[in-house]
Amino acid sequence: MADTSPRTDTSTDVDTDDKDQMLEQGQLAVVAASDSSDRSKDKTLDQKTLRRLAQNREAARKSRLRKKAYVQQLETSRLKLTQLEQELQRARQQxxxxxxxxxxxxxxxxxxxxxxxxxxxxxxxxxxxxxxxxxxxxxxxxxxxxxxxxxxxxxxxxxxxxxxxxxxxxxxxxxxxxxxxxxxxxxxxxxxxxxxxxxxxxxxxxxxxxxxxxxxxxxxxxxxxxxxxxxxxxxxxxxxxxxxxxxxxxxxxxxxxxxxxxxxxxxxxxxxxxxxxxxxxxxxxxxxxxxxxxxxxxxxxxxxxxxxxxxxxxxxxxxxxxxxxxxxxxxx
Known part of the structure; x- marks a missing residue:
């Protein structure tokens, strides 16, 4: 009984070390998986943000084009009105x-x-x-x-x-x-x-x-x-x-x-x-x-x-x- 007791203690320590090592590896795997998930989420968010920014830029571009066309239309109408007024003025004078x-x-x-x-x-x-x-x-x-x-x-x-x-x-x-x-x-x-x-x-x-x-x-x-x-x-x-x-x-x-x-x-x-x-x-x-x-x-x-x-x-x-x-x- 005295001879077997030390060997039993050594075996228990080894098992405990193995368990600790396995636990650390599991935690590392969880951390790595979490980091990978976070990076995936960040990547997804970045894609949504970029897509939203692109949509905003396109909407702003279209708005500028519409505004430019509207201003041009107003200018054309103003020129036509001015021309008509000039013609009427000449007609009245003559x-x-x-x-x-x-x-x-x-x-x-x-x-x-x-x-x-x-x-x-x-x-x-x-x-x-x-x-x-x-x-x-x-x-x-x-x-x-x-x-x-x-x-x-x-x-x-x-x-x-x-x-x-x-x-x-x-x-x-x-x-x-x-x-x-x-x-x-x-x-x-x-x-x-x-x-x-x-x-x-x-x-x-x-x-x-x-x-x-x-x-x-x-x-x-x-x-x-x-x-x-x-x-x-x-x-x-x-x-x-x-x-x-x-x-x-x-x-x-x-x-x-x-x-x-x-x-x-x-x-x-x-x-x-x-x-x-x-x-x-x-x-x-x-x-x-x-x-x-x-x-x-x-x-x-x-x-x-x-x-x-x-x-x-x-x-x-x-x-x-x-x-x-x-x-x-x-x-x-």
């Missing part, structure tokens, strides 16, 4: 206007349908700016003098529109009378190329209260005189249309043909002469509208005139908005 009617473009003195449409769009834009300025002043309870300056500016701007219409009527009276420069809803209420002064005064009656007794009498008299002038012009237009129809019918032969050439040319010359009076009717209607606005301005105070101008603008703005809603309505 008394030559470009018409959009027909397949061919006519360059004739006084033919200004397209020119008038462009000028009217500018007039309307400036008018809206002035109205916004007036609305701000009214809401801020501006002084009487400040309001008077803005109101007088708007009244003068209305005079500018009537001048534009007068020039355009000499060029293409049918374009102005048809109201193709206005929205569809506005054309429903069109009378001789514009609004009826008497109807506009009726709309304003409830917006201008309270009025003094003298102001009420003045507005009523103005409405009655406007109505009488409108009736007279309407009767004149009806008589002109009837006379024109009879003239054209007189050039027809028994079978509905144009008859002989001499009779045809004579009747057409008479019809052309009668058409020349259309411009006179339009000019008288615009004079009536202009005088009605001026008379209304004289009857009312400055603050009442400001409210009246805002009401007139709101009415026509709603007509234009109604046209937009109608055109954008869902269709089956």
């Amino acid at each position: 008394g030559i206007f470009i018409s959009s009617s027909g397949d061919q473009t006519h360059a004739m003195g006084g033919n200004g349908a397209l020119a008038f449409d462009v000028e009217y769009a500018r007039w309307l834009e400036e008018h809206n700016r002035q109205i916004n300025e007036l609305r701000t002043a009214v809401n801020a309870h501006a002084s009487e003098n400040d309001l008077r300056v803005i109101v007088d500016g708007i009244m003068a701007h209305y005079d500018e529109k009537f001048k534009l219409k007068g020039v355009a009527a000499k060029a293409d009276v049918f374009h102005i009378l048809s109201g193709m420069w206005k929205t569809p809803a506005e054309r429903c209420f069109l009378w001789l190329g514009g609004f009826r002064s008497s109807e506009l005064l009726k709309l304003l009656a409830s917006q201008l209260e309270p009025l003094t007794e003298q102001q009420v009498i003045g507005i009523c008299n103005l409405q009655q005189s406007s109505q009488q002038a409108e009736d007279a012009l309407s009767q004149g237009m009806e008589a002109l249309q009837q006379s024109l129809a009879e003239t054209l019918a007189g050039s027809l032969g028994p079978s509905g043909s144009s008859g002989n050439v001499a009779n045809y040319m004579g009747q057409m010359a008479m019809a052309m002469g009668k058409l020349g009076t259309l411009e006179s009717f339009l000019r008288q209607a615009d004079n009536l509208r202009q005088q009605t606005l001026q008379q209304m301005h004289r009857i009312l105070t400055t603050r009442q005139s400001a409210r009246a101008l805002l009401a007139i603008n709101d009415y026509f703005s709603r007509l234009r908005a109604l046209s937009s809603l109608w055109l954008a309505r869902p269709r089956e």
